[in-house]
Amino acid sequence: MPQPYDPAAFPSVAVTVDLVVLTVRAGRLAVLLVERGEAPHRGRLALPGGFLRPDEDLPAAAARELAEETGLPHDCVHLEQLATYGTPGRDPRMRVVTICYLALAPDLPSPVAGTDAASASFVPVDDALAAALAFDHDRLLRDGLERARAKLEYTPLAAAFCPEEFTVAELRRVYEAVWGTPLDPRNFHRKVTGADGFLEPTGHSTTRDGGRPAQLYRRGPARTLHPSMPRSTGDPHPG
Amino acid sequence: MPQPYDPAAFPSVAVTVDLVVLTVRAGRLAVLLVERGEAPHRGRLALPGGFLRPDEDLPAAAARELAEETGLPHDCVHLEQLATYGTPGRDPRMRVVTICYLALAPDLPSPVAGTDAASASFVPVDDALAAALAFDHDRLLRDGLERARAKLEYTPLAAAFCPEEFTVAELRRVYEAVWGTPLDPRNFHRKVTGADGFLEPTGHSTTRDGGRPAQLYRRGPARTLHPSMPRSTGDPHPG
DNA sequence: TCCTCTTTCGTCGAGATGACGATAAGCAGG
DNA sequence: CCTGCTTATCGTCATCTCGACGAAAGAGGA
Numbered sequence: 001m002p003q004p005y006d007p008a009a010f011p012s013v014a015v016t017v018d019l020v021v022l023t024v025r026a027g028r029l030a031v032l033l034v035e036r037g038e039a040p041h042r043g044r045l046a047l048p049g050g051f052l053r054p055d056e057d058l059p060a061a062a063a064r065e066l067a068e069e070t071g072l073p074h075d076c077v078h079l080e081q082l083a084t085y086g087t088p089g090r091d092p093r094m095r096v097v098t099i100c101y102l103a104l105a106p107d108l109p110s111p112v113a114g115t116d117a118a119s120a121s122f123v124p125v126d127d128a129l130a131a132a133l134a135f136d137h138d139r140l141l142r143d144g145l146e147r148a149r150a151k152l153e154y155t156p157l158a159a160a161f162c163p164e165e166f167t168v169a170e171l172r173r174v175y176e177a178v179w180g181t182p183l184d185p186r187n188f189h190r191k192v193t194g195a196d197g198f199l200e201p202t203g204h205s206t207t208r209d210g211g212r213p214a215q216l217y218r219r220g221p222a223r224t225l226h227p228s229m230p231r232s233t234g235d236p237h238p239g
Numbered sequence: 240m241p242q243p244y245d246p247a248a249f250p251s252v253a254v255t256v257d258l259v260v261l262t263v264r265a266g267r268l269a270v271l272l273v274e275r276g277e278a279p280h281r282g283r284l285a286l287p288g289g290f291l292r293p294d295e296d297l298p299a300a301a302a303r304e305l306a307e308e309t310g311l312p313h314d315c316v317h318l319e320q321l322a323t324y325g326t327p328g329r330d331p332r333m334r335v336v337t338i339c340y341l342a343l344a345p346d347l348p349s350p351v352a353g354t355d356a357a358s359a360s361f362v363p364v365d366d367a368l369a370a371a372l373a374f375d376h377d378r379l380l381r382d383g384l385e386r387a388r389a390k391l392e393y394t395p396l397a398a399a400f401c402p403e404e405f406t407v408a409e410l411r412r413v414y415e416a417v418w419g420t421p422l423d424p425r426n427f428h429r430k431v432t433g434a435d436g437f438l439e440p441t442g443h444s445t446t447r448d449g450g451r452p453a454q455l456y457r458r459g460p461a462r463t464l465h466p467s468m469p470r471s472t473g474d475p476h477p478g
Numbered sequence: 479t480c481c482t483c484t485t486t487c488g489t490c491g492a493g494a495t496g497a498c499g500a501t502a503a504g505c506a507g508g
Numbered sequence: 509c510c511t512g513c514t515t516a517t518c519g520t521c522a523t524c525t526c527g528a529c530g531a532a533a534g535a536g537g538a
Contacts, residue, residue, distance in 0.1 A: 012251075013252060013253075013254045013291070014252075015252045015254070015325070015336055052252070052325070052336075054327075054334070055327045056327070057325065057326050057327060058323065058324070058325045058326070058336075081322055081323065083320055084297065084320065084323040084338050085297070086254070086291070086296065086297045086338070087296050087297070088293075088294045088295070088296060095293070097254055097291075097297075097336070097338075099323050099325070099336075167485090168485080168486090169484075169485075184527075184528075184529085185484080185485080185486095186485090186486075186487085186488095186528090186529080186530095187526070187527065187528080187529095189485075189486065189487090190486090190487085190526095191525095191526085193486090207484090207534095207535060207536080209483090209484065209485085210482095210483055210484060210535085210536085211482080211483035211484025211485060211534080211535065211536085212483075212484050212485040212486075212533060212534045212535055213484090213485075213534065213535060214484075214485055214486090215485085215486090227466075227524095227525070227526095228467070230525090230526065230527085406516085407516080407517090408515075408516075423496075423497075423498085424515080424516080424517090425497090425498080425499095425516090425517075425518080425519095426495070426496065426497085426498095428516075428517065428518090429495090429517090429518085430494090430495085432517090433494095446503095446504060446505080446515090448514090448515060448516085449504085449505080449513095449514055449515060450503080450504065450505085450513085450514035450515020450516065451502060451503040451504050451514075451515050451516045451517080452503065452504060452515090452516075453515075453516055453517090454516085454517090466493095466494070466495095469494085469495065469496085479538100480537100480538085481536105481537085481538080482535105482536085482537080482538100483534100483535085483536085483537100484533100484534090484535085485532100485533075485534080485535100486531100486532085486533070486534100487530105487531085487532075487533090488529100488530080488531080488532095489528105489529085489530080489531100490527105490528090490529090490530105491526105491527095491528095492525100492526085492527090493524105493525085493526080493527105494523100494524080494525075494526100495522105495523085495524075495525095496521105496522095496523085496524100497520100497521090497522095498519100498520090498521095499518105499519080499520080499521105500517100500518080500519075500520100501516100501517080501518075501519095502515100502516075502517070502518090503514100503515090503516080503517100504513105504514080504515085504516095505512105505513080505514080506511100506512090506513080506514100507510105507511090507512090507513105508509100508510085508511080508512100
């Protein structure tokens with residue numbers, strides 16, 4: 001903590017808040033990107049974000065940026081702090097410390113045209129990683145992906161990618177998109193319906209997936225998964 | 240990311256790097272604290288930390304603070320970013336954004352007298368939480384504890400609390416101190432010796448624990464634990 | 479009606495785990 | 509040397525979970 005204190009003793013540091021906003025669209029994991037209109041990295045794709053305001057809390061800044069870029073109702077979006085990046089030179093203009101937030105959102109039907117939403121669009125993560133992003137945003141994105149993949153294992157957070165009511169198959173497709181591996185529908189069904197507090201039946205059902213009508217569920221109250229969601233398929237055993 | 244750019248457009252923000260340094264001493268989990276010599280919170284206990292320097296990377300700043308406060312050889316200390324705190328008013332003097340790092344260290348034999356090490360000392364976490372810390376350091380400490388407890392479950396990081404060579408019982412006492420729950424020595428032994436890459440036998444043995452001589456191990460190359468270290472004792476089943 | 483599709487329920491063997499018994503191998507004291 | 513104490517290490521067993529897969533249920537379409 002600041003012991004010696006002198007307003008002139010510390011350097012000028014700009015603080016920004018950036019976002020890794022993930023969603024699952026057409027069975028693929030996608031990230032929200034904006035095209036930079038100014039130097040440096042003009043024309044390159046970048047994560048959305050902006051300066052922290054004078055009297056703004058960190059989560060509030062993240063929520064504000066999220067609303068500006070997506071117009072999403074922020075009661076259906078999961079938002080958590082990811083990490084902070086401050087390597088000198090990561091922004092050629094000046095010393096910038098960036099607090100990165102991770103957001104998981106359901107596939108929004110209309111790309112709501114907010115203030116800055118015009119230039120923002122969801123890009124499949126594979127494409128985003130192939131096309132080098134501006135600044136060190138490749139790294140932020142990779143860190144966000146790693147966090148999201150890990151969290152699906154031991155939290156019921158996959159439901160954050162789903163609409164209010166969803167089927168077990170829709171939830172499974174979220175896992176398959178984020179992890180990039182196919183899962184057995186039968187074992188998956190047994191697992192999630194057996195997990196305490198993961199799913200709450202709504203009583204409704206739907207045939208939007210084509211075959212036999214599926215039960216509709218909403219998110220349960222659980223915050224963690226015990227035991228965790230097994231990720232491997234085909235890997236025999238670690239022990 | 241900074242789109243509009245104007246050096247005068249962002250407010251003056253001080254960036255500090257604070258540390259939650261944990262160790263296990265006398266079977267209890269302890270945290271490194273310093274006594275504040277200046278206002279605000281003069282005389283209160285606080286986490287060690289300081290200002291980020293102009294051309295210093297974040298992990299480098301954390302490592303520097305750690306060396307200043309403990310004098311620990313920093314090749315035996317695990318250091319990772321914990322979270323960033325920037326709520327307006329958390330420091331009454333000015334806007335401060337603090338990047339907090341978590342460090343796990345073995346019990347150092349001599350409290351090496353470094354530059355600032357004089358005032359720094361390890362305090363059992365229970366005592367630290369009972370005595371309110373300066374600023375919002377209670378929260379940083381709680382977050383650090385939560386992270387540490389979680390990481391022991393799915394990583395071999397408990398060995399970071401142990402010296403170069405250690406016995407299974409010493410490792411078990413680390414888990415018991417961090418989690419605050421007793422573990423069955425026989426099941427624990429089976430688990431850690433069976434986990435791939437967790438422990439590497441040295442061939443030596445010791446009787447420093449009193450009874451039958453115990454094998455000495457060093458840390459293995461594994462970075463994660465599959466399956467994870469079971470935490471519950473007494474809880475029958477979650478399903 | 480028959481086929482196809484997806485959901486949902488069962489079965490089986492292979493680990494993993496919790497509880498706990500049994501043995502091994504040191505030391506202290508008589 | 510023998511007895512008792514300590515702790516380390518090995519086994520056993522019932523229960524739970526998981527992966528692989530079979531089979532029935534319930535809708536729509538040819």
